Amino acid sequence: MKLDFDLTLYLVTDSGMVPAGSTLSQIVDEAIQGGVTIVQLREKHADTSDFLAQAKLVQQVTKRHKVPLLINDRIDIALAIDADGVHIGQDDMPLHEARRLLGDDKIIGVSVQTREHAEQAVLGGADYLGIGACFDTQTKELKQGSQGPAGIRDVWEHAVEVSGPRPVRAVTIGGVNSYNAVHVLICTRTTRGNLPLDGLAVVSAIVAAESPRNAAAILRRQIAFAFESAWIARTPAARDSIRSAIGDAFEAARQNTPLVQHITNPVVINDCANACLALGGSPMMATDASEQADLAPVVSSLVINIGTLNAWQVDGMRAAMKQANLRNTPVILDPVAAGATKYRSQIVSEFLKEFGVHVIKGNAGEIAALVGSDEMHVRGVDAVGCGFKDPAGIVRALSLKERCVVVMTGPVDYISDGSSTFAVKNGHKLQGTITGSGCMTGTAVGTYVYAVAHTDPLVGAITGMVAINLAGEHAAQRPDVKGPGTFRAAFIDEMYNLTKEQLLAEMRIEQLH
């Protein structure tokens, strides 16, 4: 009978990474103690006798822990030590030959890079798939480059589709570590059925770690978190009570004073900091990469705004998002003028590939650029065009593509988590006459999303949009407001003065999906 196996945390070894004074068997032992559930011995440069000797040593450890041991590429070594199975690539022995030699009781995993590979492996009876490479890696030269979580999802969805009622099992590999583990597992969930991969395969994140045991334990914690999370709100039935949830999120910010760390542009930095304070948050505007790790433990949410990009700021953004992802702190991305220049488009797509983002907030032109629509465009930082035929469908499509909440600002704001979509109809046209009002909506979302990020990021995003737009309406009605200059000051005052009762009484929201 085939051994039962658990792919949750899959260690693939590389003896070239073993630090002086340690052995591969010690690393495997520690890693299993930390939470590794399956091991593959991968020796790309060893001759047969060394590979065999290493396999026997590692097998002593895996047997002691009752964890399956698979052999990379070499069926002969697997047969010689009676390993639990093999992992084969596209250039290795064909699956049917490996199965003939090993029999039905052994585990055979197959590396796949494309939908076609996945289909062949599933139909050929592979026990699991290793889909890669997810990200670039130092561990091996990639012939085809990395696909990112969205590319892995595409292959995984096809594998699930062709496998019938009992989906094949699968992991992804390549550049996976504790910083990106949650992002990878959430972003690769199938669109239909929300089915996650079975686990993650790593080499350097454990073998080259200072403590393989700690590295494995942190990875297990992140994987458990990802299995419990979904980017879609887990309480769709609670839509009826959305108003009270918005009221609660509003109050939570006033009570808990979330620390909203911004890396934003100098044009709006002062307005965003004041808006954050007025709404009940505590603003932090620390941009340097070198301080992000120290700050991360106290950050409630992170707002990344690419308004005035430069290489130094981008380094700070990468460092901040990496730390936020490790702590599962909500990240709000404002892709200012995405699509206006190649540089911005390239940075935004790098960010969305490499990092987990909980909310994307943009104007219609920016959202069009991210979703690949030519109905709207950006001119400078403004959206131009006749508008989308189906704006709610556009935000939902981007939400499903990126697996996060999407907010599209405009005369009506549209907000979706890929399942539920809302229109927020509050706001005043004077908001469009001052610079930074869009950036301040990012701050507002950041201020409210933290409290509900892991259960209902949609509610946090709607709360931010309702609060800022109501402040705009209240400011515009004041007799002392004569135009943009006086509106700017009154806008901050009215954020400060807004009450939960006003919010509940005056919000104009409509559910569209």
Ligand SMILES: Cc1ncc(COP(=O)(O)OP(=O)(O)O)c(N)n1
């Ligand atoms: C779990 C897992 N997935 C993929 C691979 C890559 O295998 P392959 O394509 O055969 O490349 P090499 O490992 O031989 O370099 C893997 N080893 N494990």
Ligand SMILES: Cc1ncsc1CCOP(=O)(O)O
């Ligand atoms: C074996 C393999 N196959 C695709 S990427 C890769 C190496 C992954 O190594 P790391 O986890 O260190 O990036």
